[in-house]
Amino acid sequence: MNILVCIKAVPASTKVNLDEVTNTLIRTGIENVINPFDSYALDLALRLKEKYQGRVDVLSMGIPETEQILHHAYSLGVDKVTLLTDRALAGADTLATSYSLASTIKTLGQIDLVLCGKQSTDGDTAQVGPEIAEMLNYPHSTYITDILLAEDKSHLVVKRRTSEKSQTILIDLPAVLTVVKGMHIPKLPTLEKYLGTLDKKVDKITSLDLSLDTSRIGLLGSPTQVVNVFTPNQAKRKKMILGSLDEQAEKLLEILKFPKGESNGNY
Amino acid sequence: MEIIKNKCIGCGACLNSCSFNAIEIIEGKAIFNDNCTLCGLCISVCPENAIVRNDKKQTKDFSDYSGIYVFVEKEKNVVKEVSYQLVSKAKILAKSSDDFVTSIIINPTEAEISKLSSAGSDKVIKVKANLPKENLLANAQVLFDIVKVYKPNILLIGATPDGRSLAPRVAAKLKTGLTADCTMLSIDNDLLVQTRPAYGGNIMAEIICPNHRPQMATVRPNTFKIEKYDLKSEIISINYEKTFNTGIRVLDTLYEENKSDLEHAEIIVGAGRGISNKETLELVFEFAELLNASVSASRPLVDASWLGYERQVGQTGKTVSPKIYIACGISGAIQHMAGVSGAETIIAINNDPNANIFKYADYSLVGDVANVLKTMINKLSSRKD
Numbered sequence: 001m002n003i004l005v006c007i008k009a010v011p012a013s014t015k016v017n018l019d020e021v022t023n024t025l026i027r028t029g030i031e032n033v034i035n036p037f038d039s040y041a042l043d044l045a046l047r048l049k050e051k052y053q054g055r056v057d058v059l060s061m062g063i064p065e066t067e068q069i070l071h072h073a074y075s076l077g078v079d080k081v082t083l084l085t086d087r088a089l090a091g092a093d094t095l096a097t098s099y100s101l102a103s104t105i106k107t108l109g110q111i112d113l114v115l116c117g118k119q120s121t122d123g124d125t126a127q128v129g130p131e132i133a134e135m136l137n138y139p140h141s142t143y144i145t146d147i148l149l150a151e152d153k154s155h156l157v158v159k160r161r162t163s164e165k166s167q168t169i170l171i172d173l174p175a176v177l178t179v180v181k182g183m184h185i186p187k188l189p190t191l192e193k194y195l196g197t198l199d200k201k202v203d204k205i206t207s208l209d210l211s212l213d214t215s216r217i218g219l220l221g222s223p224t225q226v227v228n229v230f231t232p233n234q235a236k237r238k239k240m241i242l243g244s245l246d247e248q249a250e251k252l253l254e255i256l257k258f259p260k261g262e263s264n265g266n267y
Numbered sequence: 268m269e270i271i272k273n274k275c276i277g278c279g280a281c282l283n284s285c286s287f288n289a290i291e292i293i294e295g296k297a298i299f300n301d302n303c304t305l306c307g308l309c310i311s312v313c314p315e316n317a318i319v320r321n322d323k324k325q326t327k328d329f330s331d332y333s334g335i336y337v338f339v340e341k342e343k344n345v346v347k348e349v350s351y352q353l354v355s356k357a358k359i360l361a362k363s364s365d366d367f368v369t370s371i372i373i374n375p376t377e378a379e380i381s382k383l384s385s386a387g388s389d390k391v392i393k394v395k396a397n398l399p400k401e402n403l404l405a406n407a408q409v410l411f412d413i414v415k416v417y418k419p420n421i422l423l424i425g426a427t428p429d430g431r432s433l434a435p436r437v438a439a440k441l442k443t444g445l446t447a448d449c450t451m452l453s454i455d456n457d458l459l460v461q462t463r464p465a466y467g468g469n470i471m472a473e474i475i476c477p478n479h480r481p482q483m484a485t486v487r488p489n490t491f492k493i494e495k496y497d498l499k500s501e502i503i504s505i506n507y508e509k510t511f512n513t514g515i516r517v518l519d520t521l522y523e524e525n526k527s528d529l530e531h532a533e534i535i536v537g538a539g540r541g542i543s544n545k546e547t548l549e550l551v552f553e554f555a556e557l558l559n560a561s562v563s564a565s566r567p568l569v570d571a572s573w574l575g576y577e578r579q580v581g582q583t584g585k586t587v588s589p590k591i592y593i594a595c596g597i598s599g600a601i602q603h604m605a606g607v608s609g610a611e612t613i614i615a616i617n618n619d620p621n622a623n624i625f626k627y628a629d630y631s632l633v634g635d636v637a638n639v640l641k642t643m644i645n646k647l648s649s650r651k652d
Contacts, residue, residue: 011286063287063302091268091305098439122286124582125447127435134439139404139514142432157518162428163576163585164342166521167401172514219305223444223479225323226472229311229465238625241632248632249642252614253650255630256534256558259591259612 001054001149003045004108006101006116006132007038007073009066032069037117041179043186044147045115046077052149055079057108061089061100067202074197075189082108086206091219094123098131099216100207105136107210113156114176118143126178133176141169145182268305270297274317281309281318308470325458325477329420332480334390335361336419338410339372339383340430343522346372346379348530349425349488351386356452356491357423358387364454366420370500371413373398373406373507384500386493391500392417396507401520403429404513407436412509414441419481421459423452426485434485444476445483450490450608459484464605487586489530489609523577534560535589537580537607540567541596541617541636548573550640551595557647563587565603581606596636599624616640 012031034042045056058073060066061084073081084104092100105111114136119126126142133140146159156175159182160167171177207217215221241251270281277295289303297317310318335357339350350370357368369390370383380391392413398405414422414437424434426448438445450471451462458475459482465472476482529535536555542548548568555562564574566581580587582602588609595616597603604627607613615628618635625631632639 063304065288065302087301090303093444094435095439095442095444126431127445127447130432130435131439134436140436141515143428163579164428164523168518170516170518175514224446224474224476226307226465226474227322228473229308229470238628239630241630245634245638245642248634249639249646252632252643253646255614256591
């Protein structure tokens with residue numbers, strides 16, 4: 001089975017806070033990590049490779065500085081890591097991102113299975129996986145926890161688990177699946193594998209290399225756009241419940257009876 | 268996106284807000300490097316308004332697109348509440364923009380059509396189709412075909428797990444924009460303004476889709492409320508004859524038996540990682556029972572298998588909107604708070620005075636969770652007797 005895993009490098013902390021003194025937005029930490037759900041997808045892919053043979057390749061669309069974190073995938077046993085990167089891709093919403101990734105996948109030879117994490121921690125829309133599937137004209141399913149190759153080798157039997165139900169689904173190959181945390185604990189890189197990766201390089205390609213339609217990539221290719229950002233109204237009553245344990249408990253009882261109480265200031 | 272040099276004072280506010288290391292100050296002026304993703308966060312922080320971007324304006328004529336459409340989701344042959352909620356919200360939007368609301372429902376019962384009318388649906392497209400069981404791709408095909416014919420201005424879908432799988436498939440088929448998990452919707456300048464948490468949730472982003480139709484959005488359950496209207500909907504009946512060749516077959520489905528009552532609970536007691544042992548968890552349940560409240564969990568407790576996934580509240584769990592949410596030993600991570608944004612009153616009990624949760628709480632109690640719960644249980648039990 002030839003498996004392609006789509007991976008996104010995300011800021012380690014997506015927290016952007018409002019500095020109340022200077023009234024500016026500040027980010028905490030700028031390290032990149034592989035999006036956690038994508039790690040599950042990668043782990044699942046590598047387990048499938050172990051079981052059924054084949055290859056596992058990784059594709060990511062991102063800024064140049066993500067190359068380093070993507071290189072780590074080699075130490076897990078990935079065959080090739082490709083980074084699609086150039087400024088024309090910036091500003092992409094999910095449709096433009098999916099177009100860019102799907103178009104790239106079409107150039108990578110015979111792919112049987114595309115795996116994505118369910119969603120990213122920074123965008124968290126869960127849209128790219130299904131949109132890639134549509135553009136490749138492959139069937140897709142989401143919230144996948146486990147994958148088995150059917151005996152006829154042209155179908156997969158997958159387990160899907162949402163907050164509402166668990167399903168067993170038969171899906172034709174080639175397919176796209178988005179993955180959530182399954183039964184397995186992701187395997188860690190081994191020193192042996194890591195040493196083997198020192199010579200490997202992340203293959204960097206641009207939208208020009210692939211002759212991507214410029215009207216469908218980046219900001220230009222994005223139907224949606226953020227027009228405004230604001231901090232949510234945190235003008236809450238913000239009252240402290242003070243006193244001895246007993247006093248606090250009494251006040252809490254009062255609040256439970258009258259949650260929109262009339263007093264202001266400290267309770 | 269560019270930085271207007273003569274306006275830039277080199278203060279570095281933009282640099283501080285950038286998650287991508289994309290800004291550098293060189294010779295007293297800010298410049299972008301190759302890491303810029305055009306996210307636009309820096310635009311709002313610049314005190315001199317020196318960063319500009321040409322925002323998209325509507326340049327196409329979409330006068331042949333009309334109506335706010337809601338795709339109705341059914342599970343086990345029952346319509347999901349979120350669909351009725353979206354119909355009601357659509358009605359409010361329609362009133363503000365002189366438009367109409369249409370629900371699209373596959374194989375409905377008369378009672379369901381009636382409920383859709385009552386929720387505010389001016390029209391109901393009643394589709395008769397031989398759908399393969401629980402097949403999201405088949406639903407996507409039907410929805411796509413209907414949308415192509417009816418040309419909605421706006422299409423809303425509930426952000427249930429299935430909805431979040433269906434909506435992007437349809438959006439990609441239509442080559443249009445989709446905004447997921449909107450917490451607010453409004454109409455401005457004839458465009459749907461879609462608001463959702465972004466950049467980790469501490470910031471809200473307003474998003475538009477000016478040059479593609481339909482403008483699509485998904486909305487989580489319990490974000491909006493069902494209203495009551497006295498309407499008689501126009502019924503449009505469609506016999507969908509096309510066959511399905513989706514490449515997917517659902518072999519079996521097991522529904523969550525422990526279907527928690529979180530969605531309808533008036534009071535919810537949330538347990539977090541600060542609940543350090545099983546005895547304290549017992550106290551949480553005792554406390555909840557005395558209040559006739561439901562118990563929910565933040566992700567760490569579910570990951571540790573102390574509580575089931577059906578109780579998980581947060582970005583990867585349920586969204587709840589109780590009258591009162593009592594957070595016990597919950598740190599207040601953004602991903603968790605995203606699930607309780609609808610709570611009317613938040614009470615937080617945590618022994619860490621710097622816990623993030625206190626920024627969100629209406630009432631803050633810094634103290635030992637177990638002791639507070641024990642005291643509350645004693646008081647509540649004695650009041651009952």
